[in-house]
Amino acid sequence: MRWQLLLGLSLVTVRLSGAGIAGVQDTETSQPAPQTNIETADLDGPSGVAASSAVAKPSENAAATKVPSYVIHRVNRKITMDGRIDEDDWKQAKSLGNFVFGFGLTEGEPSECKILWDNEYLYFSYAFDDSHLLGIHTDRDGRIPEDDSIEVYITPNPEKPTRHYCFYTNVRAALYDQMFDGDGKTIPKKNPGKNATGRQLSWDSQGVKVAVTIDGTLNKPEDTDRSWSTEIAIPFANFAESSARLPPKPNDTWKLNPCRHDYMGDGSCEYSQWAPTIPTTGSFWGPKLFGKVIFSGEKVSPNHSAE
Ligand SMILES: [Ca+2]
Numbered sequence: 570m571r572w573q574l575l576l577g578l579s580l581v582t583v584r585l586s587g588a589g590i591a592g593v594q595d596t597e598t599s600q601p602a603p604q605t606n607i608e609t610a611d612l613d614g615p616s617g618v619a620a621s622s623a624v625a626k627p628s629e630n631a632a633a634t635k636v637p638s639y640v641i642h643r644v645n646r647k648i649t650m651d652g653r654i655d656e657d658d659w660k661q662a663k664s665l666g667n668f669v670f671g672f673g674l675t676e677g678e679p680s681e682c683k684i685l686w687d688n689e690y691l692y693f694s695y696a697f698d699d700s701h702l703l704g705i706h707t708d709r710d711g712r713i714p715e716d717d718s719i720e721v722y723i724t725p726n727p728e729k730p731t732r733h734y735c736f737y738t739n740v741r742a743a744l745y746d747q748m749f750d751g752d753g754k755t756i757p758k759k760n761p762g763k764n765a766t767g768r769q770l771s772w773d774s775q776g777v778k779v780a781v782t783i784d785g786t787l788n789k790p791e792d793t794d795r796s797w798s799t800e801i802a803i804p805f806a807n808f809a810e811s812s813a814r815l816p817p818k819p820n821d822t823w824k825l826n827p828c829r830h831d832y833m834g835d836g837s838c839e840y841s842q843w844a845p846t847i848p849t850t851g852s853f854w855g856p857k858l859f860g861k862v863i864f865s866g867e868k869v870s871p872n873h874s875a876e
């Protein structure tokens with residue numbers, strides 16, 4: 570069954586169509602939900618979400634230290650933020666490549682991520698195979714990692730890798746965001762007052778747009794789903810505290826890492842990511858291991874998908 574959901578905190582519309590489920594959230598019109606008593610460490614990737622018994626010990630695996638790289642090309646025209654990755658620009662953009670699985674898994678449901686940019690936004694698209702779609706949370710800064718979701722860590726200034734940002738979105742197009750001043754590794758659970766990382770939970774990004782399309786049914790483990798996809802547009806203005814070069818100049822280098830939480834029908838979760846931090850850190854964290862991205866001044870073209 571296919572239907573469409575448009576979701577915003579100030580406007581919620583549900584309508585039926587034949588074009589797949591889509592959630593759209595534009596935080597320019599949204600107000601943050603009241604903060605509940607969240608154990609903050611639960612929101613920081615697999616080390617805190619249902620994986621404590623499976624956390625891998627850091628290894629000397631050579632693959633764990635390999636830092637991938639990617640060239641981000643400019644868009645030719647405006648991206649339609651509908652969760653459908655059908656623009657020619659997306660088709661022409663190169664994929665980041667296969668995600669790497671962690672916590673004992675060597676394979677799982679595949680993901681494809683692409684990145685583009687213009688003077689205002691950094692754009693991400695994700696296409697996920699997903700046999701069981703799980704999505705409960707719709708509130709801003711809610712417990713998104715407990716759903717089928719992604720995280721993307723972004724370091725605008727590689728000279729200061731401890732200052733980075735993380736944006737979480739889920740299959741319901743909800744948003745959680747935070748900024749880090751530290752290395753993000755030693756958050757005492759249940760005791761954020763002793764947060765050694767300088768993580769700024771009160772920080773809220775502005776103007777981030779998220780759109781999701783799903784092919785399947787949410788929260789029905791008895792059936793088999795197919796996929797979901799999302800488009801995310803993050804205004805560069807959100808990184809003003811980290812970089813004076815906004816928008817980036819051609820050949821500027823940032824670091825980032827897209828990561829995925831993929832829940833199965835049995836409640837287990839497949840954790841995967843672009844740059845493999847998990848084998849070394851036991852976590853999605855690891856700013857020095859995030860992948861390297863280079864901003865190209867060139868617009869994306871058919872030549873790039875085959876690079
Ligand atoms: Ca689109």
Ligand SMILES: [Ca+2]
Pocket residue numbers: 699700701702703717831832833
């Ligand atoms: Ca799933």
